[in-house]
Amino acid sequence: MIATLLTSQTRTLRNGMRVVVHEDRTSPVVAVHLMYHVGSRHERPGRTGLAHLLEHLLFEGTEHAPKGTFDDLLERVGGSNNGSTWLDRTCYHETVPTHAVELALWLERDRMAFFLPALNETILNTQRSVVINERLEAYENRPYGLADERLHQMLFPPEHPYSWPTIGYTRDLEAITLADTRSFYQRYYVPSNAVLVLAGDLAADPAFALAERFFGDLPSARPPAQASTADPGFPAERRDSMSDEVSFPRVYRAYAVPAYGTPEWVALDVLAYVLADGESSRLQRALVREGRLAQDVDSYLYPTERAAVFGIVATARSGVSPEMLEAALDAVLVEVLEKGVDSAELAGAVRRAQRDQIAELATVESRAEELAYATLVLGSAGALAEMLELYTAVTPEGVRRVLGEYLVAKRSVTLIVVPAERQRAQHAA
Amino acid sequence: MPPELLPRPRLGPPPPPRAPRPERWTLSNGLRVLAAPRAGLPQVVLRLVIPAGSSADPAEFPGTASLVGSLLTEGTRSRQADAFSTQIDRLGACIGAHVGHDLAAVEMVLLADTLAPGLELLADAMVYPAFRAGETERVRAETLDGILARADEPANVADDRAAEEIFGPVHPYGQPVWGSAEAVTAVSAEVLRQFHQVHYRPEGSFLVASGEFDPGELARILKREFAGWHGTASRPAVPVPDSLPRAAGRRVSLAWGDATQAEIRVAGVGLARKSPDWIPAAVANYILGGSTITSRLGANLREEKGWTYGIHSSFADGFQPAGWGVETSVDIEVADDALDEIHRELLRVTQELVRPEELRRAKDALILSLPRAFETPGGVASRLATLEVHALPQDYWERLPARIEAVSADDVQQIAAEHFAPERLVSVVVGHTGEGA
Numbered sequence: 001m002i003a004t005l006l007t008s009q010t011r012t013l014r015n016g017m018r019v020v021v022h023e024d025r026t027s028p029v030v031a032v033h034l035m036y037h038v039g040s041r042h043e044r045p046g047r048t049g050l051a052h053l054l055e056h057l058l059f060e061g062t063e064h065a066p067k068g069t070f071d072d073l074l075e076r077v078g079g080s081n082n083g084s085t086w087l088d089r090t091c092y093h094e095t096v097p098t099h100a101v102e103l104a105l106w107l108e109r110d111r112m113a114f115f116l117p118a119l120n121e122t123i124l125n126t127q128r129s130v131v132i133n134e135r136l137e138a139y140e141n142r143p144y145g146l147a148d149e150r151l152h153q154m155l156f157p158p159e160h161p162y163s164w165p166t167i168g169y170t171r172d173l174e175a176i177t178l179a180d181t182r183s184f185y186q187r188y189y190v191p192s193n194a195v196l197v198l199a200g201d202l203a204a205d206p207a208f209a210l211a212e213r214f215f216g217d218l219p220s221a222r223p224p225a226q227a228s229t230a231d232p233g234f235p236a237e238r239r240d241s242m243s244d245e246v247s248f249p250r251v252y253r254a255y256a257v258p259a260y261g262t263p264e265w266v267a268l269d270v271l272a273y274v275l276a277d278g279e280s281s282r283l284q285r286a287l288v289r290e291g292r293l294a295q296d297v298d299s300y301l302y303p304t305e306r307a308a309v310f311g312i313v314a315t316a317r318s319g320v321s322p323e324m325l326e327a328a329l330d331a332v333l334v335e336v337l338e339k340g341v342d343s344a345e346l347a348g349a350v351r352r353a354q355r356d357q358i359a360e361l362a363t364v365e366s367r368a369e370e371l372a373y374a375t376l377v378l379g380s381a382g383a384l385a386e387m388l389e390l391y392t393a394v395t396p397e398g399v400r401r402v403l404g405e406y407l408v409a410k411r412s413v414t415l416i417v418v419p420a421e422r423q424r425a426q427h428a429a
Numbered sequence: 430m431p432p433e434l435l436p437r438p439r440l441g442p443p444p445p446p447r448a449p450r451p452e453r454w455t456l457s458n459g460l461r462v463l464a465a466p467r468a469g470l471p472q473v474v475l476r477l478v479i480p481a482g483s484s485a486d487p488a489e490f491p492g493t494a495s496l497v498g499s500l501l502t503e504g505t506r507s508r509q510a511d512a513f514s515t516q517i518d519r520l521g522a523c524i525g526a527h528v529g530h531d532l533a534a535v536e537m538v539l540l541a542d543t544l545a546p547g548l549e550l551l552a553d554a555m556v557y558p559a560f561r562a563g564e565t566e567r568v569r570a571e572t573l574d575g576i577l578a579r580a581d582e583p584a585n586v587a588d589d590r591a592a593e594e595i596f597g598p599v600h601p602y603g604q605p606v607w608g609s610a611e612a613v614t615a616v617s618a619e620v621l622r623q624f625h626q627v628h629y630r631p632e633g634s635f636l637v638a639s640g641e642f643d644p645g646e647l648a649r650i651l652k653r654e655f656a657g658w659h660g661t662a663s664r665p666a667v668p669v670p671d672s673l674p675r676a677a678g679r680r681v682s683l684a685w686g687d688a689t690q691a692e693i694r695v696a697g698v699g700l701a702r703k704s705p706d707w708i709p710a711a712v713a714n715y716i717l718g719g720s721t722i723t724s725r726l727g728a729n730l731r732e733e734k735g736w737t738y739g740i741h742s743s744f745a746d747g748f749q750p751a752g753w754g755v756e757t758s759v760d761i762e763v764a765d766d767a768l769d770e771i772h773r774e775l776l777r778v779t780q781e782l783v784r785p786e787e788l789r790r791a792k793d794a795l796i797l798s799l800p801r802a803f804e805t806p807g808g809v810a811s812r813l814a815t816l817e818v819h820a821l822p823q824d825y826w827e828r829l830p831a832r833i834e835a836v837s838a839d840d841v842q843q844i845a846a847e848h849f850a851p852e853r854l855v856s857v858v859v860g861h862t863g864e865g866a
Contacts, residue, residue: 005470026469027804028444059722064434068732071722076790077440078797097800102438113432129735129760133690137738137758141690141860143581201444217432245686247577278523279502279514289510292567295574317574344519351521355540358472362805 002354003385005361008197008371009204010381011211015220016192019211020371020381022199024364028097030200032104033368034112035091037195037226037376038188040168041161041306047180049131049168052085054181056127058092059083063114065107067123077103085166088305089376095365098201105214108196112189113218116182124178132174135167143246147417151254154238154413155309161229162307190221195375200364229306232256238413243420248295249322252415253329254311257406260303261378266390267402268310272299273349274341274399275332276312281349283312286332293320293328305377310407322416333407340400350391357388446799448826451637451813452644456651458659459632463813464644467806471541473640474806475548476814477555481533481628483608484601485665490616492608493624496565496572498526498533500621503564506557510564513550522547524554530601531667531748532818533628538807541641545650552654555629560618572613579607583685584758587692587859594681594855595674595696595752602670602751631655633662637813640806667749672698673853680768680856688860691764695771696754697854702746703819708832709840710744710848715791716841717778717849718742718755723790725774726755734770736763744848746815753848761860768856775854778845782838796830 008022043050061067074081079096081104092111094104139145149165156163196215198207235256258264276283276299287294297314316325341349361367374384451463486493502517502524504510517524524537535555539547579585589605596603607613638647674697700710711719718726721739730736740757755775759767803809803826816825847853 024469026467028447028800029804064437068723068728071720072790075720075723075794076797078443078794078800080798080801095801097443097797099441099443100797103440106435106438109432109435114434126732126735130731130738133736133758133760134738136690136760141583141688141758143578214435219432246581248574278518280511280518285511288571289514289567292570295571295578315578317570318577348519348521351540352518352523355472355521355523355538358470358540359538359807362470362472362807364804 002357002361002388006367006371006385008381010375011208013191013212013216015216015218016223017215018195018375019208020195020197020375021204021207022197022364022367022371023203024199025201028201029095029364030098030101030198030202031093031095031364031368032101032108033091033093033197033199033365033372034108035089035195035369035372035376036188037088037193038090039086039088040164040166041087041229042188043161043164045158045164046172047176048164048172050176050180050184051090052166052168053127053131053173053176054184055083055085055090056131057119057123057181058111058115060123060127061118062110063117065110066118070107073103073107079104087162087166089373091369091372093365093368101198101202102210105210109214109218112191112194112215115185115189119178119181121178124181128173128176131167132170135170135173139167144244144250144417146244147242147250147252147415150240150242151252151311151413151415154240154415155235155254155256156232160232162232162304187224190223191215191218192220192223195372197368197372199368199371232307234410235413237409241416241418244417246417246419248318249316249325249419250417251314251316251322251326251329252311252417254309254413255407255411257301257308257310259305259308261383261387263390264402264406265301265308266387267394267398268308268406269301270346270349270353270391270394271399271403272301272310273352274336274345275299277349277352282332282336283314283329287314287325287328291328293317293325303373322418326414333403337400337403341396343396346394346396346399350394353391443797444800446803446826448803449809450823454648456631456655458655459661460655460658461635461817462648462651463635463637463817464647465637465639465809465813466642466644467639467809468641470806471641472806473539473541473544473547473638473642474810475537475539475551476637476810477535477551477634478637478814478818479533479535479629479634480662480664481624482529482531482665483604483606484530484667485624485628486601486608487620487624490608490612490620491604492572492613493616493620494533495528495607496568496613496616497621497624498528499568499572500560500565501526501535501554501558503568504559504561505553506559508553510561513554516550520546524551528606530606534814544642544646548650548654552658556655556658558625560622560625562618565618565621569613572607573610576607576610576613583688583692583859586683587694587857590681590683590859591694591696591754591855591857592752594676594857595698596670597675600668600670602747602749628662630660630662631658632660633664635817637810637817639810639813667747669749670698672750674698674855676855678852678854680858683857683859685860689761690758691761691858691860692758693764693768693771694754694756694857695768695775695854696752696857697848698750699744699753699848701748701750702815703821706844708829709836710844711795712788712791712833712836713778713841713844713849714742714744714753715795716783716787717774717845720794725778726771729774730757730759730767730770736760736767764858764860768858772851775849775851779842779850783841785838788838788841792833792836795833799826799829
C-alpha cells in the first residue's frame, strides 16, 4: 500500500554524492533535500551544539548568495526552506514550484562549495545568540523542557554521543570558535557524506542531469569515518527526579533499544501504538480512561541510527502521586508481557502506524526527507519501503518478545519531574 | 581546481496553482457537502463544521461548547465509550473535535479502504452522543487539570492575556474557548445535552471530504448514515468587537519567577475574514512580520540583533474582526530594547510607504506559494472549509493571484495605519517586571 508512494531511483556522482529521484506529478511542486551524515553524535564533549550551530551559520550566506539572499530568493519564487539537525544527520531543504528547482540547487551548491569565504566572527556571534535563545525558548523556559535532556544523560554513558542534547549545553555554545565551525564543516560537508533527493513534479532523467550539472564538478573528498560508538550498555535501572515550575508531576520512562530499521525496531514501533496510540490503547485505557490517574500518556520510539530510545511519558492528574502512576504503568507492561496482545488489537495498531506513515508521506518534502534518511542510515532509499513492509509481518508473539527483551528494568531509566514551589505570574504594571 | 561559479539560473514561467473545485451537493436534511476526490495517497480527510463554537456558550457556562466537542467521541446511545474508541482504533482512524470561538470542527482521518465504517462512526458521534456521567466527569476533570497546566507556560499566559486585553472581559474573542474552572466545574450534563441538541444540526453545518474516495460512494454513505439527523443550526451572533482595546497604547507586564526569556505580544484588533481588506492586509502583514527571516521584524530582531529565535505577526480569521498581533520571546535582558525595536518597526511601516521591491517580493511570495497550499488532502480540506465558512466565492483561489497583484503601497500603508499603529495596540510582556509606559 505504501511502497508505491516511495518508488525512486538512485545514482552516485563521481565525487561520491548519492542522488535519489522520486517522481510524483500530483502537484506542481518539487522538494530538494540535501542531507549530510553529521549530527550531534559527531561532536565531542566540550563542543556540544556545534552541528546545530553550524546549520544556523549555513543560512547566513555564502560567497555568491550573501546574508539574507537565501530566504529572499526562495520566497520570491514561492518557495519555502528550512534546515534541521538531530543526533545523526543535518538536513537542508527547499520546496519550490516546479519552475524554481534550479534555483534551489544553485543555492545548495553554493552552500556545499562556497560557504567558508562568507563565514566570519560577526555571523558566528549573532547566530550563537539566536541558538542560545532557541535553547531558552524551546527547553529552559518551557514546562518539563529539560526532562528529555536529563533522560538522555541517564540513558547513555557520558562518553556516548547520544548522552548530550543536539541543541548543546550553553557553556559549550559559548566556547565554540570560528576554527571549530570551519574544521567541522570541512570534515563533514563533502559530497560523499551527503544525499540529494529530488522529489515531486519532475522526471528521473532530467533530475539526474540537474544533479550532475550543479554538483558533479565538486571535488571529491574521502567520506569522514563514522566512528563506532560505545554500546549504550545497560543503565541498570537508574532513577532520578528533578523539580520544575509545573502544576503536575510527570513520569518519564525510557529504554535503550535496537536501532532504526531493524525488525526489532519495527516491532517496538508497533508496541508503542499498542501501548499509547488511540483511546483504546493499553496505557490510555489503564492510566487515563479507567484508572483516571493520568491526564495524558504517550509513547515514542526515536528513529536513531546507533541505538534507539523507547519512551513512555505520563502526566499525573490532580491528587495522584508519581509513584501511583509509575506503578500503574509497570502493571500494564507486565500484563502485556504475561498475556500478550490479541490479533485484532495488533492489526489495529499496525493500521494506525500506517495511517501516520501515510500522513507523513503526504508532502513531497517529507517523502524526500524519509528517502534521504533511509539512504544515509539504512543504506538505500529502497530500504524504506522494505522496512515499511515489515509492519504487516509483525506478530503478537513478536511484540511480546521485544517487550520482554528490551522493555526490562535493567535497560530502563526513570525520571520523575515534580512541581517546585514557585511564584506565579502577577500583574505588576 | 576549485569549482567554478555557475550563473544563477534564469527561471521559466511559474506553474499555475491547481486549486480543486469540489463537487457540491446538499443532503435532504440540509447538510452541505463539498467533495474533492484525488487518487494517489490512500487517505481520506473528513471535516464536519458546525456553528457550535464558544461564542454560542450559555452566558453562565463558558466552556460548554468545548466540553461538548470533547464528549462527542466519548460514547453514543448505541455504543459505550470503550466500544466507540476500540472501533475507531481498529480501523486505524483518528477523530477529534476542535472547538474555536466561531465554530466547532470534527475532523476524521481514515485509511481509504475504511470510508463506510468510518463515516458510520462519525455520524454516530455527531448525531447520538450519550454524555454519560462517567465520561462526562472524567472529561470535566481532565479539562480542569488542563486549565491549570496551561498556566504553567509563559507563552500561554501571554496569549491569553493579550486576547483579554484586546477584546475585554465580555466579548467571546477575549475569553478562552475552554472556559473558566468555575463554569467547567458547575455545568451540568443536561446543559451539555441541550447545547448539542440546539447547535449540532445539519442545516447550517457542512462536511468537506478530501482524498482518495469515490464521490458517488460518499454520497450514498452520507445519505444512509445521516438520515436520522434533522433540524437547523443557527449561526451564533458574534458581536462586533470595539475597534480599539481599552488599554490601547499601554503595556501590561507580568512577573514570572526566574524566567530566562520574556514572552512579548503586541496586539490589537484585526479584520473579519470576509473583509475586502483581508488581501491587502495579508500583503502588509507579510512585509512586516509574515516571515521570521526576511520580514522587517525578523530581519531586524533575529537576523541583525540575534535577540530571538523567532518573531512573527499574523491576523487571526473570524466571523468578526479577530486579533492581529506580533509574538516573540527574547532574552530577558533585552526585553525593553526588543519592545522598543518592535514599536519602531510598527511606526516605520505606518509612516513610510513600503519600497516597490519589498512589495513585489511579498506579492511573489504569496502568489507563487499557492501551489503548495493544495498539496495534501488536509490542506485541500482546510482551504475548502475556509471558503464555505466565510461564504467566499467558489473561484476565490483562482482569482486570488490577481487580487494580490492589485495591492498598492498605499493600500499597505492604510492597513498599517488601521492595524499596526502602536497607539492602537496593547503590549503584553510575561517574565519581566519593568514598569511600562
